[in-house]
Amino acid sequence: MxxxxxxxxxxxxxxxxxxxxxxxxxxxxxxxxxxxxxxxxxxxxxxxxxxxxxxxxxxxxxxxxxxxxxxxxxxxxxxxxxxxxxxxxxxxxxxxxxxxxxxxxxxxxxxxxxxxxxxxxxxxxxxxxxxxxxxxxxxxxxxxxxxxxxxxxxxxxxxxxxxxxxxxxxLAARGKKRxxxxxxxxLRAAMSQQWRQTVKLARSLPNAATILGGMAVKSLGGAAAEASVDKLRTLLAAVSATASQTTAIVRGKAPVASLGPAPRTRFNVSLSNTRSFAGVTLPLAELNRTRKRHQASLNDAVLFVIGGALRRYFAKHGPLPRKSLIAAVPVSTRAAGDTTPNNQATMTFMSLGTHLADPAERLAHVMAASKAMKAQMSQLKSLMPTDFPSLGIPWLMQAGAMLYGRAKVAEKLPVVANVVISNVPGPQLPLYLAGARMLTNYPTSIAVHGLALNVTVQTYNQSLDIGLMACGEALPETAELAAYVEAAFMEFQALPVVEMPAEPTPPARKKPVAKTAPAKKAAAKPVAKATPQPRASTTRKKATAG
Structure with a gap:
């Protein structure tokens, strides 16, 4: 066992x-x-x-x-x-x-x-x-x-x-079944497991506090950072203190405040026992060509397209929130080559820029949000535990899950995200199952209370296959949303490349002039009057002018 x-x-x-x-x-x-x-x-x-x-x-x-x-x-x-x-x-x-x-x-x-x-x-x-x-x-x-x-x-x-x-x-014989x-x-095995989990978690805390404290020093700087390090000595407190930093984004040149609560939408409800599903396929080669023109990652492109589809959906069915929708984005913590059949992932949050009507601004918003998230998650993801002591947890979590749905807690709590968007890399060549060629690979994932829509994306054989899984009462129109995904992809293809202004070259520093000893006063001599020179023209063309 x-x-x-x-x-x-x-x-x-x-x-x-x-x-x-x-x-x-x-x-x-x-x-x-x-x-x-x-x-x-x-x-x-x-x-x-x-x-x-x-x-x-x-x-x-x-x-x-x-x-x-x-x-x-x-x-x-x-x-x-x-x-x-x-x-x-x-x-x-x-x-x-x-x-x-x-x-x-x-x-x-x-x-x-x-x-x-x-x-x-x-x-x-x-x-x-x-x-x-x-x-x-x-x-x-x-x-x-x-x-x-x-x-x-x-x-x-x-x-x-x-x-x-x-x-x-x-394979070699599995050996005798125990x-x-x-x-x-x-019970003895369970208690032994609890002890190992507790020791492992305790050993990880000092390293977690060190990493997160260093992140705070780097991001805050100076005496304020040093003072805050003492408050980051435990893992949970540290994660909470740096969560806003993880989701900080930049819009254009001016920094925007860190992510706060997401706007409440029709997706942020308790689920029914019905589901609505739709699949949509996008051409991967064209998606890659387009994203490379904009120097965007595949994940940036996916978030932009899904955000554009959601903006269209809410523009029709209303209301379109004035604040950007927030996506909960799973992040894998799995090491390269690890094929262990278990869960190794954590979650972060991304602004989709759905409050921006201009698609170019929305793409810049998404790319900046993604860059900020990656900078923090590269350090944070190694700190997220996938195993922890569980004595008594089964009772608490099962009771909590039942109560959460029955009491419709999702409608009462602040909204932290509006949709789950997951991007899973897959094979780039055609595959076969029992002699049959696989044409599509639409993922079917999990909707949870408070997040009634899950969008999961997987690459397969030069295609990007997208599965839209939703609560059947909160979002029965998944087929319509799939059509909006295609429309948002066409908008992405048509988006012109915006040339970013070059960084201004800082002025060269003047070399300090060496001071010389004052000369001895000589006898006063009559000074000849200088011939006046013509003033330089103010209309001279700059050498760099176009």
Missing amino acids: KQLAGLDASFLYLETPQMPMHVGALHLLELPVGYDGDYVEDLREHMRARMPLLPALRRRLIAMPLGLSNPGWVDADPDLEEHIVEIALPENSGMAELEAQVGALHPVLLDRARPLWKFHVFTGVESGPEGQPRVALYTQLHHAAVDGQAAVALAQVILDLSPEPRAVEA GQLGTVGM
Whole structure:
């Protein structure tokens, strides 16, 4: 048994029927010409062959006695008849029908008595332009088991580079399955885990205080900074004290105040148990060409496009807030090459500039906000704990999550953000699943109380696939918002490049003239009158004038 880390277990405790905590994607799959097999059975056989390489799909939860601490993972053999199911749609069903199916299935919670994943295969999908048979696949993976990048690592095992599945090397025997621990053994394991977590967190605090204190000195400077260091000696206080610095932005040349509360919108509500979903694809090559013209990062471009779409949406459905919308942006803390199937991420906040009508000003606003955020997060993200002592936490978090939704707390608290926007890098070449070519990869992520819209973006095969997941009552018009995303992308393409004014060259310092000793007074001589010289013309052209 391996006990869940604190961050992973949090996704279990926060889950309610109104707030499911699984992620996944909607894939459109194209089968080989002339295919007449049973794709659901083919997929089951494919997954059966890959299962030894997928430990995250071969484990289930086991609860601690009395729910005192985080549950653990134990080995389990998934029943593929239950985990890979067929849903027959009316013949020639298109994208709108698939999006409606995802909206209907997403609120259904995964069975915690089984491994926490499920694949839904849709048949009856309309054929390709040349009659190629197609199916679709909606995947569900619980966020307690994987984050976005861990899901990408799973996909690398499941998917192939050609229609012919690659041969996989058989793994060595997993060894004997351990017998289940008794109640006393589980309690002993839980207490041991609590001790290790407490010691690890305690050891990290001095380093956290040092880093954050240094950041305060650098950003504040002088005696005021030195005085503030004493107030930054604990991790939580330090994070709170520097949070406003993390989100500071610049508009044009003049600094703008740090982010305060976000404006309240129709997205900042408690969720219902319904979902609305839509997917949209943008051409990655053109997006990259456009962003490079403006010296923007891919993340800057994504935030600009989504912000532009939201501005259009609120301009129509109203009211458009006078203050900029704020995005909650997950930031990965995962080290390069780490494929551990767990969660390694934290969260920051970004202003989208939606209060600015001029798209050029809005792009500059987003780029400045992104630059300020990156400067702080490069130091802060290593301090965010993903594991922490959990004794008694299951009771508190589960009760809090239920109360939060029932009491509609989201409508009463100050708004910190309006939307979640997540950008997950993905593969840049076509992939295949059980012989079928994957055409789309629309992410399906999590909406939470107070943030009724989640926008997740993933690159795939020279495309940028965007999944819009929302509460069905707060935002039923996700298809309309997807159209606004395309319109905002066209606005981005048409945006002229603004030449930034050159930095003025500082005047050269005059060399100090050496003082000479005063000369002895000589006898006064008559001074000859100087011939007056003509005054220099004031209309002379400068050499640098254009």
